[in-house]
Amino acid sequence: MERGAIPLDELAGGFDLQATVESGQSYLWRRGDGQMYETMSAHGGDHWYETVVPELDPVGNDRAVVRVRQHDGVLEWESSTDAVPILTHLLRLDDDLDAVLGATTDDPLLADAYDTYRGMRLVRDPPFACLISFICSAQMRVSRIHGMQVSLAEEYGDRVSFDGETYHAFPTPDQLAARTEGELRDLSLGYRAPYVQRTAEMVADGEAHPSEAQELAYEDAREYLTQFVGVGDKVADCVLLFSLGFLEAVPLDTWIRTAIADHYPDCDRGNYTETSRAIREQFGGEYAGYAQTYVFYFLRAGGE
Template sequence: SLFSSQPSPARFLRDAPSACPSLWRWLPCPPAELRLDLVLSSGQSFRWWESSPGAWTGVLGGRVWTLRQDGDRLWYTVYAAKLNAAETERILRDYFQLDVGLSALYHAWGAADPLFRKVANDFPGVRVLRQDPVECLFSFICTSNNHISRITAMIERLCQAFGRRLCCLDSRPFHAFPSLSALTGADAEARLRALGFGYRAKFVSGSARAIAEGLGPEGLCQLRSAPYAEARRVLCALPGVGAKVADCVCLLSLDKAEAVPVDTHVWQIARQRYGVALGGKSLTPRAYQEIGDFFRELWGPRAGWAQAVSTPLPGTLVPPTPSYTHPIISPFQVLFCADLRKGQKPAGSQHQA
């Protein structure tokens, strides 16, 4: 991982607003609207680390941030960058989609779904991030047959090899996510394979070229204003992008709140907990679509948000407690990890892809 297992005293002080109040700002945000420990550890984004207890450091918008919560306040500081208060608050509000009232949505989903009501109290403040489409797309191409600890390490290697260096904290360098042009070089696939990307190297470099020669990064962002079905169709035409990855990108970066990523875990939950009798022994494209339609009808236009809260694996429904030394079991790990249990192994025990 990026940080050592025990925070240094200097880092702990740096990550505390009381130690350096002039470097920190805050905006109002109650835990019912956002829980950093759930959202940033959940497998939506792979660029955040708990750098000291309750403090999350990561890269957002080409800058390095540390965030923490204290009561109804979301505290933040930005390193090696000059931003005014209005701009930093705008970035955070956009990233966490804080203009969406989560408490009201929880109430509506609970009224429509008794199973949701049983889960919601244990997982408050779970909301969907609004990420950069390029970063989101290439991150989720890497999630195929993978788990959070290894995906996080892969994305870190990708950024170190192809991204612009931003700053260094505690002797650790931070890099921006690579630009599209950085991933289109003739040797990109070979370099990615050397970094342990395996067969995903071809998909990353191939999708980068396809976008560069077609939509371009601006066109990818413009899919935010396209209908959900159109955005999904465009994404599924890219190398290494199937229905689930496309739906993750639609949900997490293209403003398609109705997108419901479906994997075998979600399929089993739909059948076992909701009695949805779809498909045979495998998750067919037709069953995938019908399961998504079922949840969209049940939960409404933000079904992708509701699913993030309501589908933890059987046996993992435990109220999460912020902890520095123990992994947090989060509902998003069901959506975006191929194997939850493997995802809980220490990163150092994993082999490269």
């Protein structure tokens, strides 16, 4: 086992691990005490989080188990390998958060959200797992979405041993494609079960892969992702933002539509494409997705 620590004062703009991994961006981490998503407003804690990380092309790692917590001014980690490049990639520790937030629009709602959850960063989840997670997200609470991903990993993913414990990797496309709709329904996926099975089949057969969207311009990338079964514009935007690095993407979920109605009514253009363009411009363009994520979490946790 390898251990290490990343000083938080070396991260431009700071960092809040709990807000980052419990804000509804990622469903691939587990909290060591089993209380993931038990509170609506999670930030500032020192809990251990763990995940099994697949091979990541930008990092060049083998599959690894990573445990991490924020404690006494450092990001403390334990892993089966050097976790610094992995954590830097997954948690966007290389972002200059002050510069990013400073490049978005200066308005009262964003200022309140930034002040409340200072240090929250976007994530870079593995593309296939992110895609499946958000296919499962339709009309679901974040705790239920997380529970579905845990069940998929425990039921169909590889078991990985580390430090005397057994962890479960998220299933590969082949592993999920081999499941029946009935088996997936038994894991409480409901009507999402055939979407997950067919999307996994598309990736396993080489018909399409979510990472291929990275080579396209933003709106073309969103259109590319909608070919996967169960993926509309909003889910596609989530994958673009929380996995593929399109920081301008603004998923138009319930909370962002509420923000538009209450704070930015001129951005409502009556359809997804035009409303998306308008709210991206309102939020400052290049880093609009950062603004979206802060607003989403702030409003969901009871901010106004």
